[in-house]
Amino acid sequence: MPVKTMRDAINEALHQAMAADDSVFVIGEDVAGCMGSNGKPGSVGGVFGVTTGIYDKFGPLRCVDTPISESAIVGAAAGAALVGMRPVAEIMFADFVGVCMDQLVNQMGKFRYMFGGKTTCPAVIRFAAGGGFSAAAQHSQSMYQVMTSFPGLKVVIPSNAYDAKGLMLQAIAEDDPVLFFEPKALYQESCEVPDEMYTIPFGKAAILREGDDCTVVAFGQMVGRAAAAIDALAEEGITCDLIDPRTSSPLDTATILESVEATGRLVVVDESPPRCGLTADIAGLAADRAFHALKGPIKQVCAPHSPTPFAPELEAAYLPSVEKIIAAIRGTMS
Amino acid sequence: MTLPRETLLRAYRQMKTIREFEERAHAEIMNGQIPGFTHLYTGQEANAVGVCEHLSDADTIISTHRGHGHCIAKGADVIGMMKELWGSSEGLCKGKGGSMHVADFERGILGANGIVAGGPPISVGSALAAKIRGNTNVAVSFSGDGSVNQGTCFEAMNLAVVLQVPAIFVIENNYYSEHTNISYAVGCDDLKARTEAFGFPVFVADGADFFAVYEAAGKAIEHARAGKGPAGVFAEQGRYHGHFVGDPQHYRGAGELDDLRKNHDCLKNFRARMQETGELASEELDAVDAEVMALIDRAVAEAKAAPRPTPEQVEQDVYITYGA
Ligand SMILES: Cc1ncc(C[n+]2csc(CCOP(=O)(O)OP(=O)(O)O)c2C)c(N)n1
Numbered sequence: 001m002p003v004k005t006m007r008d009a010i011n012e013a014l015h016q017a018m019a020a021d022d023s024v025f026v027i028g029e030d031v032a033g034c035m036g037s038n039g040k041p042g043s044v045g046g047v048f049g050v051t052t053g054i055y056d057k058f059g060p061l062r063c064v065d066t067p068i069s070e071s072a073i074v075g076a077a078a079g080a081a082l083v084g085m086r087p088v089a090e091i092m093f094a095d096f097v098g099v100c101m102d103q104l105v106n107q108m109g110k111f112r113y114m115f116g117g118k119t120t121c122p123a124v125i126r127f128a129a130g131g132g133f134s135a136a137a138q139h140s141q142s143m144y145q146v147m148t149s150f151p152g153l154k155v156v157i158p159s160n161a162y163d164a165k166g167l168m169l170q171a172i173a174e175d176d177p178v179l180f181f182e183p184k185a186l187y188q189e190s191c192e193v194p195d196e197m198y199t200i201p202f203g204k205a206a207i208l209r210e211g212d213d214c215t216v217v218a219f220g221q222m223v224g225r226a227a228a229a230i231d232a233l234a235e236e237g238i239t240c241d242l243i244d245p246r247t248s249s250p251l252d253t254a255t256i257l258e259s260v261e262a263t264g265r266l267v268v269v270d271e272s273p274p275r276c277g278l279t280a281d282i283a284g285l286a287a288d289r290a291f292h293a294l295k296g297p298i299k300q301v302c303a304p305h306s307p308t309p310f311a312p313e314l315e316a317a318y319l320p321s322v323e324k325i326i327a328a329i330r331g332t333m334s
Numbered sequence: 335m336t337l338p339r340e341t342l343l344r345a346y347r348q349m350k351t352i353r354e355f356e357e358r359a360h361a362e363i364m365n366g367q368i369p370g371f372t373h374l375y376t377g378q379e380a381n382a383v384g385v386c387e388h389l390s391d392a393d394t395i396i397s398t399h400r401g402h403g404h405c406i407a408k409g410a411d412v413i414g415m416m417k418e419l420w421g422s423s424e425g426l427c428k429g430k431g432g433s434m435h436v437a438d439f440e441r442g443i444l445g446a447n448g449i450v451a452g453g454p455p456i457s458v459g460s461a462l463a464a465k466i467r468g469n470t471n472v473a474v475s476f477s478g479d480g481s482v483n484q485g486t487c488f489e490a491m492n493l494a495v496v497l498q499v500p501a502i503f504v505i506e507n508n509y510y511s512e513h514t515n516i517s518y519a520v521g522c523d524d525l526k527a528r529t530e531a532f533g534f535p536v537f538v539a540d541g542a543d544f545f546a547v548y549e550a551a552g553k554a555i556e557h558a559r560a561g562k563g564p565a566g567v568f569a570e571q572g573r574y575h576g577h578f579v580g581d582p583q584h585y586r587g588a589g590e591l592d593d594l595r596k597n598h599d600c601l602k603n604f605r606a607r608m609q610e611t612g613e614l615a616s617e618e619l620d621a622v623d624a625e626v627m628a629l630i631d632r633a634v635a636e637a638k639a640a641p642r643p644t645p646e647q648v649e650q651d652v653y654i655t656y657g658a
């Protein structure tokens with residue numbers, strides 16, 4: 001099977017979805033690039049390269065380059081979706097949800113409910129999320145934990161290239177609005193990705209390791225670190241389930257609870273700050289629904305309650321590390 | 335226009351300091367010395383200096399992701415800035431902010447800003463404070479040609495007119511927002527008219543000419559200080575580098591960068607004018623150059639040797655107080 005990066009896997013999904021369905025289009029800042037300039041339009045393909053080649057293949061009507069206007073981009077995607085198109089909008093850094101929050105939350109996220117189930121809004125909004133680049137407080141946030149709290153929005157956080165392609169094709173097929181958070185630290189990470197189209201259902205977690213002693217749930221960029229921690233402990237005979245929910249909304253509670261019932265221990269890992277975040281959410285789920293099975297304290301491994309610092313050593317201390325995850329697993333075992 | 339010798343010398347020194355700061359930052363980034371995303375101001379120096387030469391520490395500026403020039407022009411400590419780029423705990427922001435978030439409140443610098451058009455509304459607040467307090471301070475926001483299409487920019491401009499506050503909107507047109515030309519991103523043909531339609535005057539200048547920017551900014555700031563409400567400055571001048579360091583710059587035409595460096599250089603223009611008028615001798619400017627180079631060398635050396643932040647600093651300065 002061919003090996004592809006997460007960037008290329010998502011790009012391939014976009015190409016294939018657009019070829020298969022005329023109602024799919026992309027919209028966002030520099031998704032083509034070089035518009036109005038002396039350069040060739042389309043030669044950028046998004047600042048992270050995820051929309052590469054789409055302008056050349058599908059032209060300006062379906063590769064819609066925009067000014068810097070995030071509210072209008074999300075609103076335009078929502079409006080086009082209300083009348084039956086399937087837009088995939090790019091908002092570049094996840095931090096910029098701050099600029100377009102109303103269109104995301106009060107508008108597209110609520111149409112169906114407010115309008116009595118009479119409409120659909122099949123828009124996908126893409127973001128590059130997370131830390132690891134010394135990009136400081138306004139370009140490093142994950143934000144998906146915040147967006148997960150809003151009923152009406154579906155939230156996807158792929159952790160590898162294979163899932164990213166299947167989840168993107170599912171996102172485009174979904175009739176509900178979907179926020180798709182691409183961990184930017186993983187764009188260059190690769191794995192085997194089939195050439196053909198396939199979908200991965202929402203609300204279905206991946207079980208990436210199986211073990212007896214502890215359940216580890218991790219999201220996005222942290223899935224790889226959790227796997228490294230688990231593999232290190234396996235050498236000492238400590239074995240863990242590793243669950244990657246892949247979508248935080250809907251959340252595969254059944255798989256998580258089943259695993260916790262079996263292992264009796266839970267460590268939840270995410271790179272966002274702790275308050276009202278995904279680690280607290282899942283810890284709460286287990287405390288509520290699997291308390292009887294717990295043999296040790298639930299441990300949350302996440303960033304501290306602080307913005308993301310700039311200096312590399314501060315950011316390294318800020319983000320959950322393999323060592324911290326190992327310590328948390330040991331902590332719940334002892 | 336004739337300016338006092340000290341003003342001329344200081345303006346040249348500031349522009350040269352920005353130029354050398356940026357060129358050295360570029361070299362050090364290429365050497366892998368500076369982490370994060372850095373956007374260089376090289377080429378646009380006269381914009382920042384032409385505006386900030388009218389300002390005192392009591393006036394405020396708010397800057398952008400391309401903020402080094404604004405901060406130096408407003409008097410930020412150059413060594414502290416360089417240390418911040420390196421992420422040192424002795425940097426102006428203790429290594430917490432980096433290139434995109436340089437700030438120096440004692441100099442009236444309300445911070446570089448990583449959100450396009452995040453600044454204009456904030457500068458309206460600073461201008462409103464001046465109005466409430468009854469002083470003649472002004473609040474300048476620098477933002478790029480790409481910022482003018484954000485709702486926050488429109489809202490700030492209208493609010494400043496409604497409230498009649500001394501906000502100065504300096505729009506720096508370097509022709510591109512990332513990889514997109516202004517001719518695509520701004521839908522109308524006349525951005526000046528579109529902006530003036532909010533209800534304030536806009537003064538346009540060639541951003542390669544310190545004297546032109548100084549004059550345009552002078553009119554805008556005089557208008558605002560006189561209590562006549564907000565004003566705008568449009569300065570046109572390309573940037574010499576890519577959007578960020580490492581940008582392949584597919585959007586440039588053949589010879590565009592050569593032409594910029596050759597024919598649109600505020601330092602060359604300044605020297606030519608001094609030669610013409612005889613106001614400053616070229617040896618005086620050479621002496622400034624040497625001092626600036628020494629300062630930048632020192633800044634880099636100190637930044638490299640400066641103490642690094644330690645993990646317990648991550649959670650400091652989130653709040654002032656943390657509850658009981
Ligand atoms: C709200 C928001 N959207 C997008 C970006 C990404 N971005 C950073 S700089 C930039 C271009 C800004 O262009 P302009 O305002 O002309 O400033 P210049 O870079 O030319 O100085 C963009 C799109 C951002 N930082 N913030």
Ligand SMILES: [Mg+2]
Pocket residue numbers: 478479480506507508509510511512
């Ligand atoms: Mg610009």
